[in-house]
Amino acid sequence: MAQEKAKVEFEEQSHHEHKEDISPELEVLLQTDPMKGLNPTEHAERLTRFGSNEIIEKKRNPILHFLSFFTGSIAYLIILSFILTGIVKDWVNFGIIGGLLIVNAFIGWFEEAKAGAALDALKNTLALKSKVWRDGKLIEVDSVTLVPGDIIVVRLGDIVPADARLLGIGVDGAATEVDLLIDQAGLTGESLPINKNRGDTIYSSSIVKQGAMMAVVTKTGENTFIGRAANLIAITNEQGHFQKIINSIGNFLVITTVVMVVIILIYLIVYKKKNNIGNISTGDIVLESLKDVVVLTVAAIPVGLPTVLSVTMAIGSSQLAKKQVIVKRLTAVEEMASVSILCSDKTGTLTLNKLTFDEPYLKPGYSKEDLLFYSYLSAEPGANDPIEFAVRTAAVANVPILQNLPDHTVPGYKVTSFLPFNPSTKMTQATILNLETNESFKVSKGAPQVIVKLVGGDDGATEAVNDLARRGLRALGVAVTKPNDLENWQLVGMISLLDPPRPDSAETIARCRDLGVIVKMVTGDQLIIAKEVAHRLGMQRAILDAGKLVDPDATEDQLIDRCVHADGFAQVIPEHKYRVVELMQSRGILVGMTGDGVNDAPALKKANVAIFQRMRSYALYRITSTIHFLLFFFTITLALRWQMSPVLLILIAVLNDAATIVIAFDNAQTSQHPDKWRIGQLITMSFILGILLCALTYAVFFVAEKRFNIPTRSTIDFPNEKGMDLRMESIIYLNISSAPHFVIFSTRLSGFFYENAPSLIFVTAILATQVFAMLICSIGIKGLIQKIGFGWGFSLLAISLVYFMFLDVVKVYIMRFWSFELTVALWPTKSRRDKLEKKKVRAAILSRVTHNVNKLRLISKVGYIASASLNSDSDY
Numbered sequence: 001m002a003q004e005k006a007k008v009e010f011e012e013q014s015h016h017e018h019k020e021d022i023s024p025e026l027e028v029l030l031q032t033d034p035m036k037g038l039n040p041t042e043h044a045e046r047l048t049r050f051g052s053n054e055i056i057e058k059k060r061n062p063i064l065h066f067l068s069f070f071t072g073s074i075a076y077l078i079i080l081s082f083i084l085t086g087i088v089k090d091w092v093n094f095g096i097i098g099g100l101l102i103v104n105a106f107i108g109w110f111e112e113a114k115a116g117a118a119l120d121a122l123k124n125t126l127a128l129k130s131k132v133w134r135d136g137k138l139i140e141v142d143s144v145t146l147v148p149g150d151i152i153v154v155r156l157g158d159i160v161p162a163d164a165r166l167l168g169i170g171v172d173g174a175a176t177e178v179d180l181l182i183d184q185a186g187l188t189g190e191s192l193p194i195n196k197n198r199g200d201t202i203y204s205s206s207i208v209k210q211g212a213m214m215a216v217v218t219k220t221g222e223n224t225f226i227g228r229a230a231n232l233i234a235i236t237n238e239q240g241h242f243q244k245i246i247n248s249i250g251n252f253l254v255i256t257t258v259v260m261v262v263i264i265l266i267y268l269i270v271y272k273k274k275n276n277i278g279n280i281s282t283g284d285i286v287l288e289s290l291k292d293v294v295v296l297t298v299a300a301i302p303v304g305l306p307t308v309l310s311v312t313m314a315i316g317s318s319q320l321a322k323k324q325v326i327v328k329r330l331t332a333v334e335e336m337a338s339v340s341i342l343c344s345d346k347t348g349t350l351t352l353n354k355l356t357f358d359e360p361y362l363k364p365g366y367s368k369e370d371l372l373f374y375s376y377l378s379a380e381p382g383a384n385d386p387i388e389f390a391v392r393t394a395a396v397a398n399v400p401i402l403q404n405l406p407d408h409t410v411p412g413y414k415v416t417s418f419l420p421f422n423p424s425t426k427m428t429q430a431t432i433l434n435l436e437t438n439e440s441f442k443v444s445k446g447a448p449q450v451i452v453k454l455v456g457g458d459d460g461a462t463e464a465v466n467d468l469a470r471r472g473l474r475a476l477g478v479a480v481t482k483p484n485d486l487e488n489w490q491l492v493g494m495i496s497l498l499d500p501p502r503p504d505s506a507e508t509i510a511r512c513r514d515l516g517v518i519v520k521m522v523t524g525d526q527l528i529i530a531k532e533v534a535h536r537l538g539m540q541r542a543i544l545d546a547g548k549l550v551d552p553d554a555t556e557d558q559l560i561d562r563c564v565h566a567d568g569f570a571q572v573i574p575e576h577k578y579r580v581v582e583l584m585q586s587r588g589i590l591v592g593m594t595g596d597g598v599n600d601a602p603a604l605k606k607a608n609v610a611i612f613q614r615m616r617s618y619a620l621y622r623i624t625s626t627i628h629f630l631l632f633f634f635t636i637t638l639a640l641r642w643q644m645s646p647v648l649l650i651l652i653a654v655l656n657d658a659a660t661i662v663i664a665f666d667n668a669q670t671s672q673h674p675d676k677w678r679i680g681q682l683i684t685m686s687f688i689l690g691i692l693l694c695a696l697t698y699a700v701f702f703v704a705e706k707r708f709n710i711p712t713r714s715t716i717d718f719p720n721e722k723g724m725d726l727r728m729e730s731i732i733y734l735n736i737s738s739a740p741h742f743v744i745f746s747t748r749l750s751g752f753f754y755e756n757a758p759s760l761i762f763v764t765a766i767l768a769t770q771v772f773a774m775l776i777c778s779i780g781i782k783g784l785i786q787k788i789g790f791g792w793g794f795s796l797l798a799i800s801l802v803y804f805m806f807l808d809v810v811k812v813y814i815m816r817f818w819s820f821e822l823t824v825a826l827w828p829t830k831s832r833r834d835k836l837e838k839k840k841v842r843a844a845i846l847s848r849v850t851h852n853v854n855k856l857r858l859i860s861k862v863g864y865i866a867s868a869s870l871n872s873d874s875d876y
Helices: 002-011 024-029 040-050 062-070 073-087 091-113 118-124 225-235 241-275 282-300 305-321 332-338 346-350 368-377 386-398 448-454 459-470 505-514 527-536 556-565 574-585 598-606 612-640 646-665 679-707 727-742 760-779 789-817 820-826 830-861
Strands: 129-134 137-142 151-155 163-166 180-183 194-196 207-210 212-219 341-345 413-419 427-434 439-446 474-482 485-498 518-522 543-545 568-570 591-594
Touching: 062 073, 062 091, 073 091, 073 241, 073 282, 091 282, 091 646, 241 282, 241 612, 241 679, 282 612, 282 646, 341 346, 341 574, 346 518, 346 527, 368 386, 368 439, 368 474, 368 485, 386 474, 386 485, 427 448, 439 448, 439 485, 448 459, 448 474, 448 485, 459 474, 459 485, 485 527, 505 518, 518 527, 518 574, 527 543, 527 568, 556 574, 574 591, 612 679, 612 727, 646 727, 646 760, 679 727, 679 789, 727 760, 727 789, 760 789
Parallel strands: 341 518, 341 591, 518 568, 543 568
Antiparallel strands: 129 137, 129 151, 151 212, 163 212, 180 194, 180 207, 413 427, 427 439, 439 474, 474 485
């Protein structure tokens, strides 16, 4: 309900401006006397009514959080096995299972505990102290005590403490002449500071870059613009993609295990009672049978699955941390590998978030150095305006005479008068004395249209200004007078400024494209700026205005299509970014979101964020070995009433699962395209490999019995017989231990096992467990496992090694011929047929779009492409 409410509120917002929705009741409270402020009684009453000016963090109970790592179908079955081993007093298995449960939960809890909370980042951006009028006195208070109606003072360098409406007056009550310059890039993604004056709203957490003014607080805490972003984070708590996958795998394994084990349990109870085996009571028969199947359950279910996957993701997050990637939620490591669309914030992520000198427009007879030199002479020393700073920086970098100056003084020139920038004139002007010739001249810099008018008009310059505006570049005109002719103005040229792409952004986007990941730009900047940056990054210019995301005349499917086919989105606010992710996720697309501002936080939380190969490798191996294990013991128990010692069953589970933890350190093969969990393919392949492994185990069983006369007397029929020949147990133990375990060398790749070498630690761990198993079987351990000799030991290990190579070929050909089309042909459900039809339509559209794009690129190379670029309305 909270999510739906937030969505409705979002739909009702204006998409171009972040105007405040002030209710009539609240508007009455904002009519505070600017020179007096609220009195103590009014303040106390409003503090009670509106609460503190802070974002309240909803903390989770640490105990309940830790217990949440004991949930899931696999965990529940393990817990049930843990309880049952206690009931039947199997204390060895009781300790082993309990240890695995705690270790897995601790790993998951510890890794997530290391990550920072997004709400903390939001809270830390709020101002701590504020200047406020209270009861006729200007005092400093804690920002958390601000309430609607408070009169605050904001000045250069301040962090705005709450959403507030500017009053257009200074601390003395006089009207202000200079606009407030507000940097709200962290909130809205706009690359340039915004001019604000009387009646405009300034937002909590934005920064004052110029000016000073009084304002009346309109909203505080969670009702502020930044508070709404925090609320979107709080309501985004759906189950992650990876948890759903693990639950699907777990449900399959648990159901399979429970069904088979229950059948075996019933069979054992009925058979033992009918034949009065062991001459024990019915209760003891039930307990004995229960003990047998509990051990079988523990050995069959992937007890180590959560642990192995947690360790794998923990190792992955550590590797990402070395690349300065912080993983907040452990399962996001896997989800990153499946991301097919990456939405990237523009300002500060794709770009430098710094205005930079771009290619200028120059009048004949003037050079770039002349343009920058004159602009430097007309710059206001020490001004914090980002445009002035960008101009001064470019001038110092490109004009030799201006380099290494101790102050703003230029050798050989003296500023005799200076008029700073004024909102009414929109320009600065300086009178300069050339000390060498003793001649004076004037320099002026300002808004292009003002400078063009100053020089008496210039059609070429006007066209250049229009061209820069169409491309979204900020322009400044520069003009000078002739020496000692201070009224005869000449145009030098136009400075163009842009927040440029990072040096590696275009390459990164191209690499993403090669890996099958589509990058979409998301920015709070204007549409024309977004298109220009997209062009420079090698992206297409099909950028949507944010209004297209809240079009009341468009259906949900149309909105989704717009999001999927657009190259980016402009003039967005946090709710828009959230909506973009939500729409694409509703079509089953795994979406990533990158950003560096508070405005990105809700979408980052909503998005799905390459340790995939390792986890799929383990999952395929473990499902295969589970099917092999269950299928063999299920059939042989029912057909021949043959069982293996419980200790050997547990030894298989503990040794093999412990060894496979090192898969986290394996040299996983990097996928060239976004990965995806294909559960149907995974389970089908596991069944095929499991059945083939079961066939091998039966072959070993019958060859040992028929060819080598190894006894196969049933431990069910003869539970108390002393000195029984149990060599068959040792033989089958070694086969079941090694044959599926070596298969992991195959499942780690989709191609042939030799195409990518495993890591040394991985090979060592896998081989060490099987050599250990071979040694204890060959030598024997009194009272535990009967000796079979090194002939059997080496032979069984060799058979397992050769057989895994055969299974590897089977796996490769299954992968080659498996496709979604094949799935539809084999299991033609309506949803699959509809999905296949949509895929064909999308493929046809993509083919046509790619053809047109290639034509446009070819045209652009020979210089005929129109500068206006594609119109976003015409793209859909």
